[in-house]
Amino acid sequence: MDEPWSFDYNNMDSADVEKMYIKAAFKLAEEALDNGEVPVGCVMVFEGSIIAESRNTVNETKNAVRHAEMNCVDQVFEWCKKHERDSSLVFKNLHVFVNVEPCIMCASALRVLDIPQVVYGCNNERFGGCGSVMNIHNDEVPGFGRSLQVTSGVNADDAVKLLKLFYKGQNPNAPHPILKAQKLTELNQTS
Amino acid sequence: MSEKKRKHVSPDHKNYVNKTVRSTKDEDISKTNVDLHISPWYLTPVLADKYYQHTESENVYVAEVLDQKMTAQLVKTLSSQYPLTGLSHVKRVRARANGKKNAGLEIIICRAIDVNINHLDSSSTSIQTEKIMKTDVSHLNALSEFCKLFVVPKYPPLTRKQYEQSSQLWPVQFHEDKYIARVMNNQVFTTSELNFIEQNMSLALKLAMVSKCHVGAVVVDPATKTVVARAHDFRNKHTLQHAVMVAIDLVAQGQNGGAWNRYGLQIGPNLQEAESLNDSCIKRENHTTSQSLDECCGKDCRLTKTSPYLCTGYDLYVTREPCTMCAMALVHSRIRRVFYGVSTPWGALGSRYKIHVWEGLNHHFEVWKGVLEKQCQL
Numbered sequence A: 001m002d003e004p005w006s007f008d009y010n011n012m013d014s015a016d017v018e019k020m021y022i023k024a025a026f027k028l029a030e031e032a033l034d035n036g037e038v039p040v041g042c043v044m045v046f047e048g049s050i051i052a053e054s055r056n057t058v059n060e061t062k063n064a065v066r067h068a069e070m071n072c073v074d075q076v077f078e079w080c081k082k083h084e085r086d087s088s089l090v091f092k093n094l095h096v097f098v099n100v101e102p103c104i105m106c107a108s109a110l111r112v113l114d115i116p117q118v119v120y121g122c123n124n125e126r127f128g129g130c131g132s133v134m135n136i137h138n139d140e141v142p143g144f145g146r147s148l149q150v151t152s153g154v155n156a157d158d159a160v161k162l163l164k165l166f167y168k169g170q171n172p173n174a175p176h177p178i179l180k181a182q183k184l185t186e187l188n189q190t191s
Numbered sequence B: 001m002s003e004k005k006r007k008h009v010s011p012d013h014k015n016y017v018n019k020t021v022r023s024t025k026d027e028d029i030s031k032t033n034v035d036l037h038i039s040p041w042y043l044t045p046v047l048a049d050k051y052y053q054h055t056e057s058e059n060v061y062v063a064e065v066l067d068q069k070m071t072a073q074l075v076k077t078l079s080s081q082y083p084l085t086g087l088s089h090v091k092r093v094r095a096r097a098n099g100k101k102n103a104g105l106e107i108i109i110c111r112a113i114d115v116n117i118n119h120l121d122s123s124s125t126s127i128q129t130e131k132i133m134k135t136d137v138s139h140l141n142a143l144s145e146f147c148k149l150f151v152v153p154k155y156p157p158l159t160r161k162q163y164e165q166s167s168q169l170w171p172v173q174f175h176e177d178k179y180i181a182r183v184m185n186n187q188v189f190t191t192s193e194l195n196f197i198e199q200n201m202s203l204a205l206k207l208a209m210v211s212k213c214h215v216g217a218v219v220v221d222p223a224t225k226t227v228v229a230r231a232h233d234f235r236n237k238h239t240l241q242h243a244v245m246v247a248i249d250l251v252a253q254g255q256n257g258g259a260w261n262r263y264g265l266q267i268g269p270n271l272q273e274a275e276s277l278n279d280s281c282i283k284r285e286n287h288t289t290s291q292s293l294d295e296c297c298g299k300d301c302r303l304t305k306t307s308p309y310l311c312t313g314y315d316l317y318v319t320r321e322p323c324t325m326c327a328m329a330l331v332h333s334r335i336r337r338v339f340y341g342v343s344t345p346w347g348a349l350g351s352r353y354k355i356h357v358w359e360g361l362n363h364h365f366e367v368w369k370g371v372l373e374k375q376c377q378l
């Protein structure tokens, strides 16, 4: 299969473009799952190209705040340095795609950076900051930028399935090889 | 949302701390022109709003008990006909409050909202008892002809103050939470613990003073009284490197994890800063070489450290109230307690939100504010 971002997205309508980037995020989420992390992946798009792509690395970094979005933000800073761009301007024009609703912390980060919009797949019932647990995306908070435009529900079913696989595997008696096999069969059944 | 101000520390209380800071070796810090004289500070708990709320009330209809021998029977009949749903803390019967002894008893017939089902106006101040109580004549004869609209406390009291307010409306049950009572009466910390709190905040304050962004934070393991991470704010270089986020990553780095040591986005101080800071530079304390921590880790401590929730059991000291991002990062990290100096309008641990007690989140933690409050106003 082609890499999703190798499509000629100029000839696609915006919903297709959204789906394409969400699929890219989804691939990263699968990679997270394969590594025993909560399956969340994120891509950040600037002027039509992906300038940051990452996934959850909480276990790998032993840092519970290393969510996909936070890793991507660091990559954007690196990209700006490399390309000598003003990071605050880049963030103001950035598009964020993630397979699960950003948590309260990540939604706050997006607001702090004045990122205009986020597209995501399924809701995050435990930590969601864009309506599920708190309304960080559009609450009035001193020091926050514009409110965050939210598009939710893009390929939500796939995202829910992936999360369910992870939480099934949370059972300490179910080691990761089984999780992986289970994942493959379930995905094959659905595709 | 805004927190009700509670000045609950009396000046003679033991939480009152007034002394000068020991002279610091750090020349750079003494140069910074900040008054290191410690003015009195007051430790204030930041509890959920429910502990500060005034008593809300609900309407009920109350009749007088004319034949007191019938009281037990009446209670039995009424509790099946009109259970006080949601008002289980409210006592069904009370002695009449007209100042005299033996002035008789009053009984709650039903909640005002129950009256609607009988197609009566639930706001009328007086209703004929027989219209709402479907029972035999012997019961009705034991009650006054009319029942009157009364207010009772809608929620069970959580604090003694709420209990006293509630009791003025109607007698209620009160199961006092002993720990919350100690928190509200400032009986949680001993003098030496308060000194330890002040000492940790002094360290955070020093870090704040050398930071261009004037925010400092330290993570402390209270079991061993060791500092696990010292951090300050780098948001001038990286918008998200708030002191708390830096501190959390430094704790992870102390466990051979961390992220900001990998991306070339170093969060240690730049060399010049580090030189001038001497002993109190923003260095992580490596756990593996810390003897005191090894001692503590003989038991379950080491087990918890294999999980990514690296701040389990740790306390954070930060000079000013964290924002929503940092507060949620502390939830994710399973911090044990947070102490901060000064409140911020955007703060998420008391001012704009109370994320540490947010319903629907799976980890709650204790928050105390006001430590070295004056000094922390950098």
Ligand SMILES: [Zn+2]
Pocket: A067, A069, A102, A103, A104, A105, A106, A107
């Ligand atoms: Zn997040």
Ligand SMILES: [Zn+2]
Pocket: B242, B244, B322, B323, B324, B325, B326, B327
């Ligand atoms: Zn912050």
